[in-house]
Amino acid sequence: MAQIGQFALALAFVVTVYSIAASLIGIRVKHDKLIASGRNAAVGTFVCLTTAFLCLVYLFVVSDFSINYVAGHSNRDLPLYFKISAIWGGQEGSLLLWGWFLTGYAALVMIQNWRKHTAMMPYVTAVLMGSSLFFTSMHLFIANPFNQVVSIAPGGARVPFVPADGQGLNPLLQYILNAIHPPVMYLGLVGFAVPFAFAMAAMLSRQLGDTWIRTTRRWTMVAWFFLGTAILLGGKWAYVELGWGGFWGWDPVENASLMPWLIGTAFLHSVMVQEKKGMLKVWNMVLIILAYTMCLFGTFLTRSGVVSSVHAFAQSSIGGYFAAFIVISLSGALYLLLDRLPLLKSENQMESIVSRESSFMFNNLILLASCFAVFWGVMFPVFSEWIKGVKITVGPPFFNRVNVPIAIFLMFLTGVGPLLAWRKASTNSLKRNFLWPAAFALASGIVLFVRGIGRPILKAPEELGQALFQKLLGYSFTSSFYALLAIMMSTFVAVTIVREFYKGARARSHGTGENFIEAVANLTLQNTRRYGGYIVHFGFVLLFIGWAGQAFTTDVSTEAGIGDRISIRQYTLRVDKLGVEDTPNYQSMKATVSLFEDGVKVATMGPERRRYKAGEQQTTTEVSIWSTLKEDVYVVFSGATADGKRANIQVYYNPLVMWVWLGGIVLGLGTLIALLPNKKSGPRKRPQAADRTEEQKDVAEKVS
Amino acid sequence: MVYLFCGILSGAILAAICIPLFRRDDTLESTIIEETEWDLLQRKKDVVLGNIQDLDFEYKCGKLSEEDYQKIRGEMSAEAAVVFQEIDSIESSKDLDALIRREVSARKNKTKTGSPTAVCPSCRAQNSPTNKFCAECGAKLKH
Numbered sequence: 001m002a003q004i005g006q007f008a009l010a011l012a013f014v015v016t017v018y019s020i021a022a023s024l025i026g027i028r029v030k031h032d033k034l035i036a037s038g039r040n041a042a043v044g045t046f047v048c049l050t051t052a053f054l055c056l057v058y059l060f061v062v063s064d065f066s067i068n069y070v071a072g073h074s075n076r077d078l079p080l081y082f083k084i085s086a087i088w089g090g091q092e093g094s095l096l097l098w099g100w101f102l103t104g105y106a107a108l109v110m111i112q113n114w115r116k117h118t119a120m121m122p123y124v125t126a127v128l129m130g131s132s133l134f135f136t137s138m139h140l141f142i143a144n145p146f147n148q149v150v151s152i153a154p155g156g157a158r159v160p161f162v163p164a165d166g167q168g169l170n171p172l173l174q175y176i177l178n179a180i181h182p183p184v185m186y187l188g189l190v191g192f193a194v195p196f197a198f199a200m201a202a203m204l205s206r207q208l209g210d211t212w213i214r215t216t217r218r219w220t221m222v223a224w225f226f227l228g229t230a231i232l233l234g235g236k237w238a239y240v241e242l243g244w245g246g247f248w249g250w251d252p253v254e255n256a257s258l259m260p261w262l263i264g265t266a267f268l269h270s271v272m273v274q275e276k277k278g279m280l281k282v283w284n285m286v287l288i289i290l291a292y293t294m295c296l297f298g299t300f301l302t303r304s305g306v307v308s309s310v311h312a313f314a315q316s317s318i319g320g321y322f323a324a325f326i327v328i329s330l331s332g333a334l335y336l337l338l339d340r341l342p343l344l345k346s347e348n349q350m351e352s353i354v355s356r357e358s359s360f361m362f363n364n365l366i367l368l369a370s371c372f373a374v375f376w377g378v379m380f381p382v383f384s385e386w387i388k389g390v391k392i393t394v395g396p397p398f399f400n401r402v403n404v405p406i407a408i409f410l411m412f413l414t415g416v417g418p419l420l421a422w423r424k425a426s427t428n429s430l431k432r433n434f435l436w437p438a439a440f441a442l443a444s445g446i447v448l449f450v451r452g453i454g455r456p457i458l459k460a461p462e463e464l465g466q467a468l469f470q471k472l473l474g475y476s477f478t479s480s481f482y483a484l485l486a487i488m489m490s491t492f493v494a495v496t497i498v499r500e501f502y503k504g505a506r507a508r509s510h511g512t513g514e515n516f517i518e519a520v521a522n523l524t525l526q527n528t529r530r531y532g533g534y535i536v537h538f539g540f541v542l543l544f545i546g547w548a549g550q551a552f553t554t555d556v557s558t559e560a561g562i563g564d565r566i567s568i569r570q571y572t573l574r575v576d577k578l579g580v581e582d583t584p585n586y587q588s589m590k591a592t593v594s595l596f597e598d599g600v601k602v603a604t605m606g607p608e609r610r611r612y613k614a615g616e617q618q619t620t621t622e623v624s625i626w627s628t629l630k631e632d633v634y635v636v637f638s639g640a641t642a643d644g645k646r647a648n649i650q651v652y653y654n655p656l657v658m659w660v661w662l663g664g665i666v667l668g669l670g671t672l673i674a675l676l677p678n679k680k681s682g683p684r685k686r687p688q689a690a691d692r693t694e695e696q697k698d699v700a701e702k703v704s
Numbered sequence: 705m706v707y708l709f710c711g712i713l714s715g716a717i718l719a720a721i722c723i724p725l726f727r728r729d730d731t732l733e734s735t736i737i738e739e740t741e742w743d744l745l746q747r748k749k750d751v752v753l754g755n756i757q758d759l760d761f762e763y764k765c766g767k768l769s770e771e772d773y774q775k776i777r778g779e780m781s782a783e784a785a786v787v788f789q790e791i792d793s794i795e796s797s798k799d800l801d802a803l804i805r806r807e808v809s810a811r812k813n814k815t816k817t818g819s820p821t822a823v824c825p826s827c828r829a830q831n832s833p834t835n836k837f838c839a840e841c842g843a844k845l846k847h
Contacts, residue, residue, distance in 0.1 A: 007710045015717055022721075036724035044717040051713060209744055276755060421768055422755065423776050428769040503765035511764070 002067055002146045005055030009144070012048035012103075013136040015041050016129050023126040035122045039110050042125050045132060046103035049139075053087075053100045056145055060087055066162045069093060069145040075168040077584040077613070085179035086169040091303070091318065092145035094182060098299075099135030101183075101190045106132065109194055109219070117211060123201035131193055134325050142318060171586070171612045171620045178237040185230035185257060189295040191223025192260060195267075196292035199285055200333060203340045213271045213284065218675055220271075220288075224264045225671040231257050232664040243621035243636045245555060245652035247660065250399040255378045256298030259371050263291040266367040269417075273357045276422060278347030282337070283364070285344065289333045294371075296326045301378070352424040359417040366410050373402040400479075408485050411544055414537050415493035418500055436499065441492035445484060453484050483551035490541045490548070497534045497541070504531075525679040532674025539667030542659050549631075549656025557650040559641070568653045571633050572596040573605075578640060578647055586610045588622070591637045591647045595626050602626065607637035607649070631655040745791050752784040 022038030025031070056069075060083045065071040073093070074086045087093040106128040114121055139145070151161035173179070195216035202212035234254060235247035248254060267287040273280045300322040337344075350358055377394045384392040419425075419433040505519035514522060524531040556568050566573045577592035588610040595603040605624035612618050626633040634652040641647075759780060763773040822835060826843035835845055 003706045004709055004713075007706075008713065011714060011717065015721070018721065033725050033727065036727075037721050040720040040724060041717075044720050047717065048713070209747065276751065419767070421762065421772060421776065422759070423779070424772070426769055426772045429767070429772050432769065433767055500765075503767065504761075507761065507764040507766075 001055045001058050002064070002148070005052045005059075006144070006146045008048045008051040008055065009136065009139050009146070012045050012052065012099075013133075013140050015044045015048060016133045016136050019045060019129045020126050020133060023122045023129070027122045027126075035125075038122065038129075039114060039125055042103070042110055042129055042132075043107045045129065045136070046100075046107040049096070049100045049103050049136075052139070052146075053096060056087055056093060056096065057084060059146075060084060063166065065164075065166050066148055066160065067145075068147045068149045071149050071163050071166045073167065073169055075166040078166075078169055078174075079585070081176070081179060082169055082174055085173070085182075088182045088186075089169050089173050092139075092143040094186070095135065095138050095143050095318075096145055097183060098186050098190060099132065099139055101186050102128070102132050102135060102193055105190060105194055105219075109197075113215060117207075117215060119205045119207055120198065120201040120212065123204040124197045127197040127200045128193060131197075131329075134321075138318065138321065142321060168612060171610065171618045172241055174585075174612075175237055175241045177233050178241065181230055181233040181237055184226050184233060188223050188225075188227025188230050189257075189260065189298065191219065191226055192264065192288075192292045192295045194219040194223070195288050196333075199288045200336065203285070203336045206340070206343060208281065208340065208343045210275050210278070213274055217271065220264065220268060221671060221675055224261065224268060225668065225675075227257065227261045227264065228671075229664070229668060231261060232661070236661065239657070240623060240625070241620070243623050243638075245553070245634055245636070245650075245654065246550070247657070250377070250396045252378045253298075253302050255374045255399075256294075256301040259374055260291050260294035260298060262367045262371040262374070263287055263294055266364040267291055269360045270364050273360050277357060279350070279357065280361075281344040281346060282341065285337050287364075289330070289337065293326060293330050293333075296322060296329065300326060354420060354425045354430070356417060356420045356422045356425075359413055359420050363410065363413045363417065366406055366413065370403055370406045370410070373406070374399065377402075404479075404482050407544075407547075408482065408489055411486065411489040411493060411540070414540065415489065415496045418534070419496055433496075437492045437495040440495045441488045444491040445488040448484050448487060453480055479551035483548040486544055486548040490544045493537060494541045497538050500534055501531070522679070524673065525676070528676045528678055529674050532670050532672075532676070535670030535673055536667055537670075539663045539665070539670055541663070542666055543663030546656045546659030546661075546663060549654070549659065552655045553652060555650060555652040557648070559646050560649050561646045566649060566651055568633070568651050569631075570598050571651075571653070572599070573633075573635065573649070573651060575647060575649070576604075578644065581608075584613075586612045589637070589640055589644075591649065593624070593635060593649070595633060605633075605635050607635045609637050609639060627658050629656075629658055632657045742791070742794050745787060745794065749784070749787045749791065752780065752787055756780050756784065 019038045019041035022034050022041060026033075026035035026038055059067050059070050060074055061080070063070065063074060063076050063083070069090060069092045073090045074083050078086065088097045106125070109124065109128070110121070113124075117124075149161050149163060150158040153159045195212075198212040198216045198219075202208055231254070234257065238244075238249065238251075238254075239247040267284065270280050270284055270287060274284050300319055303319050303322060350361070352358065377399050380394045381391045384390060415437060419430075419437070421429060501520055501523070504523045505516055508514065508523050509516055509519040512519070512522075524535075554568065556566060558566055560566060560575045562575055562578065564575050566575075572595075574594045574596070575591055576594055579590050579592070581588045581590055588608045590606055590608045593605045593607065594601055595605055603626045605626060607624040608622035610620050610622055612620070621636050621638060624635045624637075626635075632652070632654040634654055636650040636652075638648040638650055756777065759768070759773070759777055762768055768776075822845045823830060824838035824841060824843055824845060827838065827841045829838055829841070837844055
């Protein structure tokens, strides 16, 4: 099976080269048949990599330890589902997965669009296959997953060797959500290759209208959806598996996935301005180039080892190749952009600062500022080491100080955008739209402030931070104050969204006679992009509330014997039992803990500490979480005393964490709705022909 | 077995690559058709009309004041008027783009249906393959 996989990789390489050559020569000599052949070759590359991937799956399932990659990342006692997820547990397999997804996207794009955009598609083929060539080369020459295990015989000869068992999968990766986290992440990162390819094709073919944007809108949303889902899955993994009580630690690799997501979010908003008003053409090109570059840069960060990270297990020597690929892609794209600048002139001007398009522009600038702050924080240790020879670590306080105010302002813009009209909004319209959301936001702020949340602390000037606004006001803003602002902004946005649905459904039901529920459903299904977008915004509101709860996290760490009690807020934990469990894969020490809320038992918890038997016998903490809408009680069993009678227990009280996961689900749901095609309206509900005729009359009047 | 599978895989890929090279000319499935001015105007028309529909809906929802609505709608209608005028001028003239557009549509239809049509050598209009004379200008058709 390894031979078939090896052959499929070699064939994929040859076919990719042919596809690029056939597409480019076909365009040059205007040879339609050659172009069609290049397209088929692109689909053929996907077939080859599918074959290679299935071969690798087979080798893992049957535990063929004659293959180096299988022996290094699996073992006989690993459950089947982890054997399969072990495929992307290391370098070679995850690169193969990346390449496979890329060619899969390419094949789908070819099949979907070939007859539609004939001038652009040969270039799309060439660009996508250009990226694919990098990955197929890596599979074949640098990180081949089908290499055999060899031992050095006396005399220096390399002879095949089959180990009795494998090294096993990294225990940190033996968590079911993390089994799907990498594929989802890759679907997101690779997905940005599609809009990037269309953008390049638009510039190469000089078809610089909005065709490339309309064609790739859904593809971009798919990539954005997968990337966002992967970030949340990663957060859930960190929360459950790493045992430090949080879900986001501004780790360089977390940041690496956040950066393309931030730019992708900006892009999804700014394309609307180009579609509606023919503006921001250069900006959109810049954004998609940056988004794709950041996807590659994220992979470079993870693989190169230039920064320290919880993803240290993914480090390898291929960073240099990625760096070279990034430089080549970015240089080519920027050269093309500069060359085509005269063709990317805006069709309209920004008419007013108080308009929807300007709010989108602000949102873009804020998202980019946030991305830059994250980039700077990630790369500062590297730059400082290059320049001064000293690695200066940038930790969560820096990221929080910069990004928290940015996120609050962004949430404000999320509420403002839909309230403003395109072109220009008068004071009258502003009053009409802002009154209720602002009133609710203020009311929520007053209620929380009265309850003691968010009160800034008056401090002497020398005690204050460096920020100018803190000095001017004479206050130190605590995280509680930011939480207050975050909840006020969330209320503001939630009210605007509810009002958008309410007003839309009311207007619709007046016109059609539908009842309110029907009107809401049809309104959403007939304009999925807008109302799906609102649902996405609502998901963010929930996520934001959950995030604000982090300001009130507390924890307690203690050594406890059987029968001892630990108190945190309204909860009491009692250690009932300390035991040992043995499975083929690992041995674990487990504490059985009863959880009481205000004296009433609500749960039995079982935090563990595991030692995995394969390979280096790594240990992990398996936390136990009692989760409600109000808060999580998060228990970590960090170890036992030498006599095994007392346990080191750490308990975290984390408010509102469930809102983060609920927000993620709503966000995903909203994105799926936005991806649906608009439902066609019936003639009674939306007499399009009549509208058009009326419009024609209106236009005729204007002309005369 | 390994060799057989590798042979089948390479054969299938080779066939997929070669088939388009030996196809008959009239399939035209990847003929490069560039966007014309007429295409862009058609899309611009859709965008402008869509914007007006959105504006009307937002007004019905009560999100816009009467003053804002009338002003913006007037501007949008004027924009639409310009687009309609440009489309009219292309459609009424024997503009090259329009002719290309017409021919391309016909060729696309031909690819979809698979049935050949007769193109008039004089005015380039599409005719039924059974016609002996052009339905548009009356010129004799070559079969």
